[in-house]
Amino acid sequence: MKPRFSLDLARPSRRHWLGYLLLAPAVLLIGLIIIYPLIVSVDISFQNVNIARLDQPRRPFTTANYERLFASGDFWNASWVTLKLIVIVSLFCFVIGLATALLVNNKFKGRTFARLLVALPWAMPEVIAVVIFAWMFDSSFGLMNWVFIKLGFIDTTINWFSSPAAAFAVVCITMIWKGYPFVSIMMLAGLQSIPEDFYNAARVDGANAWQRLVNITIPSLMPVLGVTLVLVMLWVFRDFSIIYVMTGGGPLKATQSLSIMTYEQAFGFFKMGYASAIGVVTLIICVIASRLMIGRAPDNI
Amino acid sequence: MLRRTLTVLATTAALALSTNVAFAQNKVLKFVSWQKDERGVGDWWASVIKAFEEAHPGVKIEWTKVERGAYADTMTTLFAGGNPPDIVHLASFEFQKFADNGWLEPLDPYIKDSKLDLINWAGQDTCVWNKQTVCTMMLYFGYFLAYNEDLLKKEGLSVPKTYAEFLEAAKKTTKDLNGDGIIDQYGTGHETRGGGGQYISEMMNYTLDAGGRWTDENGKVTINTPQMIEGLSRWKTIVKNNLTPRDMSAGEVRQLFADGKIALKMDGPWLWPIIQKGKAKDQIKTAMVPFNPPVGGSSNILAIPTDISKDNKKLVWDFIKIATSDPFQSTYATLGASPPPSPRADIKAAKAENPNFDLLVEATQAAAKAKVDRIPKGLEIQFNEFSKMVMEEAQRMIIQDLDPKAVAATMQQKAEALQQQ
Incomplete structure (x- = not known):
């Protein structure tokens, strides 16, 4: 008796079906945990809703959240703070990360231990790192005030978390400390993939260390640099715990990034429609920035 | 048993x-x-x-x-x-x-x-x-005053009963003990870092004593009154002059007090178990707050x-x-x-x-009798936003050295806008 339905995956014309079948569970899962919440978030952003519930009727469509958002000084301030954080933290992460990668890529005694030290901040949980830095920069009993006074840099204590500029600086320092090991590890991996022949040939041609760095190392690292830059930028963009635990976005919103603003509106003020609008705008900015960087990366190789 | x-x-x-x-x-x-x-x-x-x-x-x-x-x-x-x-x-x-x-x-x-x-x-x-x-x-609850008797005695001070006495005691007990340029001992302790709710509770010690309220019985915002302006001035005096440690959470301030690094502390009943575990346990005594009415809620x-x-x-x-x-x-x-x-x-x-x-009972009753609550009438729904706004404007007053009268006017305007949302 002939079967009513058969799926002959051995047939050359249907071989690709197996691939789709094997991918299907992963695609469904991604759809469920990423795409669906994203759709819900976009939907809520177009409703005037405080605390959102999925089992309640949909509120009328409105663009009020977006109108309010783009007219809000707080949003532009948070965007500016986020941009400053991205530029400063990414730049310092790259400089320190590349320098430490170059250092531990050399052969010297204790190299394994040095590599461990470089990677250590990356392994430390963010909240613990923040607590340590918060203690170091404590305004009344912190280590940094004591050190600066002893060294004669200041004659009175700095209220690190009561000064907008100082608080921003402390957040940047903590993020750089936490973020540079990732760059360092990626760069180290990139450095180890550069053939030694390139350097030997350059040496034969009389290139000095600086010329080898600029003409061989950096160009060879460009593919890794591009991807790392995007990942670091996205990390700074979405990082929440460092700022939230350290300053809560203050003082005077000096450290309020878009992610902190989203959280505050959603779970502090229970304005989930407005918070979703901030989240959607943040997502669009992230996608555009990532696309621009990834898109440009091949040209630089 | x-x-x-x-x-x-x-x-x-x-x-x-x-x-x-x-x-x-x-x-x-x-x-x-x-x-x-x-x-x-x-x-x-x-x-x-x-x-x-x-x-x-x-x-x-x-x-x-x-x-x-x-x-x-x-x-x-x-x-x-x-x-x-x-x-x-x-x-x-x-x-x-x-x-x-x-x-x-x-x-x-x-x-x-x-x-x-x-x-x-x-x-x-x-x-x-x-x-x-x-x-x-x-x-x-109602706030009571806990004080470090040794620190007051060293300065020849008695337990403060008014704001003026409290201010004098706080100024005299705020000290750099070892001359390294860093203050080691504070006159009083308030949370100045963290959530808006706790921040305005700390401020209310001074605004209530000055006769100010955030809103009246009908929920009308009353921040721009002379009493509230006086209360804001007092808060500015305490924080700006570093009579309280800066940028600390409520828990950290309580621990400092329990360990003998703060002379005067107004707080709720939960302070007592913390005192019992602190280093200065035997030096700490209690009394009614030198403010009327006490903070409560x-x-x-x-x-x-x-x-x-x-x-x-x-x-x-x-x-x-x-x-x-x-x-x-x-x-x-x-x-x-x-x-x-x-x-x-x-x-x-x-x-x-x-x-x-x-x-504790007396403090609670005094606060209840004066109908004190941390949550201002008419701003219950917007409390989180309100308290955050008040905290930010108060921080601005201290950081930028603004006139409390102008700050009160700003707070009044923003609180009214919140009510109309």
Whole structure:
């Protein structure tokens, strides 16, 4: 008796079906945990809703959240703070990360231990790192005030978390400390993939260390640099715990990034429609920035 | 002794609630709280749960701790997902959003049926939302003054009784003890970092004494009054002159005080257990705050969610009845070391155990009499935004050295805008 339905995956014309079948569970899962919440978030952003519930009727469509958002000084301030954080933290992460990668890529005694030290901040949980830095920069009993006074840099204590500029600086320092090991590890991996022949040939041609760095190392690292830059930028963009635990976005919103603003509106003020609008705008900015960087990366190789 | 008392209480509760046993077989009620591991009050909740379970064979309470910092998020997510805990425990400044969404069951029929007497129950007025009782108040407190007697004596100071005396004492006891340019000892201690709710509670020590209120009885914003401006000036004086350590959380400030690094501290009943574990335990004495009226307010509430079954609602009400019963209100005083909200609670045992208990009661009554609450009338729903706004404007006043009159005007304008949202 002939079967009513058969799926002959051995047939050359249907071989690709197996691939789709094997991918299907992963695609469904991604759809469920990423795409669906994203759709819900976009939907809520177009409703005037405080605390959102999925089992309640949909509120009328409105663009009020977006109108309010783009007219809000707080949003532009948070965007500016986020941009400053991205530029400063990414730049310092790259400089320190590349320098430490170059250092531990050399052969010297204790190299394994040095590599461990470089990677250590990356392994430390963010909240613990923040607590340590918060203690170091404590305004009344912190280590940094004591050190600066002893060294004669200041004659009175700095209220690190009561000064907008100082608080921003402390957040940047903590993020750089936490973020540079990732760059360092990626760069180290990139450095180890550069053939030694390139350097030997350059040496034969009389290139000095600086010329080898600029003409061989950096160009060879460009593919890794591009991807790392995007990942670091996205990390700074979405990082929440460092700022939230350290300053809560203050003082005077000096450290309020878009992610902190989203959280505050959603779970502090229970304005989930407005918070979703901030989240959607943040997502669009992230996608555009990532696309621009990834898109440009091949040209630089 | 305590175990025996609790057993007796449990048996009493079991007998009182035996009528409800029949329908409650093999059920699990979810109870989420941030107070689970807190010494004292956590033990009291455990005793209530034990009594409830003994009175309801087959019903278990699944008690889960959620940290205070993540509490509002967690509860919002649970409610929004249609899966609220059966026993709702919320802070008194956050339940309004839940009530306003219709997520809390009106309790008036339950109160009427069970003849629960909530007359003169401290802070219970706060639980009335849109003319319906949606919760029972579990704590109303008043601030008292704790002072380090040694530090005051060294400066030849007596216990301050007015703001002027307090300011003088705070100035004289704020010191750099070893001459390294860093202040090691502070006159007083306030949280100046963290949430807006605690920040405005700290400010209220000074604004209330100056005669100021955020809003009047009708909910009209009254921040630009001369009294409030005077209160803001006092706050600026204390913080700007570093008479309090800066950028510290409430917990850190309390610990510094308990360890003898702060001379004067105004706080609620929860300060006492912290003092007992501190290094300066023997030097710390207590008195009424040098301000009138003292800061006070409602603290936390119990409620029933609308989204659970009728049977579960009845069970949760039984739980609330046990927690609000006279015997358990009496043990609240001893275990929680705080004046219970019930006017009928027997607090003799608490007085015998805690030499400050009379003072705590006096402070609570003084605050209640003056109708002091951290949550301003007319701004309950917007409280989080309001307190954040006040904190930011006060910080701006201190950082940018602004005139308190101008700051009060800004706060007034922003608070009115919040009310109109």
